[in-house]
Amino acid sequence: MSNSYIDKGFSVEIDETDRALLRLLQTQARMSITELAEQVNLSATPCARRIKRLEDTGIITGYHTQTDAQKLGYPLAVFIAISMDRHTAERFEIFESKIQSFDEVVSCSIVTGRTEDYLIKVRVRDMAHYEEFLLHRLNRIEGVAQVHTSFELREVFSRNVV
Template sequence: MPESHFGSTGTIDIDDIDKQLLRLLQTQARMSITELAERVNLSATPCARRIKRLEDANIITGYHTKTDAQKLGYPLAVFIAVSMDRHTAERFEQFERSVQSFEEVVSCSIVTGRTEDYLIKVRVRDMAHYEEFLLHRLNRIEGVAQVHTSFELREVFSRSVV
C-alpha cells in the first residue's frame, strides 16, 4: 500500500487500486469490504485500511443514496443563472445561506466567464412549482438582481471525478 503522505498539491497520493476502490464505491456504496477486496485483489484488512485512509484524507466525504428525481415527482430540472446587485462577502454569504435552505436546489456554484455570479440547479414538480419557487423565494432573496433560466431537456450523464 502506498505511504500515507501528501503530494506537492496538498492531496494524498493515490494509486490505481485506490482509484478502483473509489469507482466501485461510487457505483455501489453499500458493497461490503469483502466484495471490494475481491474486486481489487486485496485481502479485507488492507482494503479497509485504504478506505479509511481515503476517508481520513476527505477524498471520500460521505456515502449517499442516489435517487430518481422523476420517480419522486420532480421531473423538471432547471438551471438558473443568478446575478447579484453587489459583490460583497456579506451579500454572497446571505444568498448562499438562503439557497441552501431551499429543498429544490440540488447544486449551487459561483461561476466566472458569464455576466451572472451563480449557477444553480433546481428540481421541481412542474411549471407552477417553478413559478412559485422563482417568484416567491428566489427573487425575494435580498441582492438578487437578475435571473436567466434554462430548462434541462435530458441529462446525458452525471459522474464523479474518478
C-alpha cells in the same frame, strides 16, 4: 498510473487500486469490505486500510443515497444563472445562506466567465412549481438582481471524479 492528491500542504498517492475502490464505492457504496477486496484483488485488511486512508485524507467525504428525481415527482430540472446587485461579502453570505434552505435547489456554484454570479440547479414538479419558486422565493432573496433560466432537456450523464 499514480496521481497525487494535494490538500492543505500534504500529498496522498492514489494508485489504480485506490481508483478502482473509489469507482466501486461510487456505484455500490453498500458493498462489504470482503466484496470490495475481491473486486480489487486484495485481502480484506489491506482493503479496509486503503478505504480508511481515503476517508482520513478527505478524498472520500461521505456515503450517500442516490435518488431518481423523476420517480420522486420532480421531473423538471432547471439551471438558473443569478446576478447579484452588489458584489459584497455580506450580499453573497445572505444569498448562500438563504438558497441552502430551499429543498428544490440541488446544487449552487459561484461562477466566472459570465455576467452572472451564481449558477444553481433546481428540481421542480412542473412549471407552476417553478413559477412559485422563482417569484415567491428566489426573487425575494435580498440582492438578487437578475435571473436567467435554462431548462434541462435530458441529462446525458453525471458522474463523480475518480
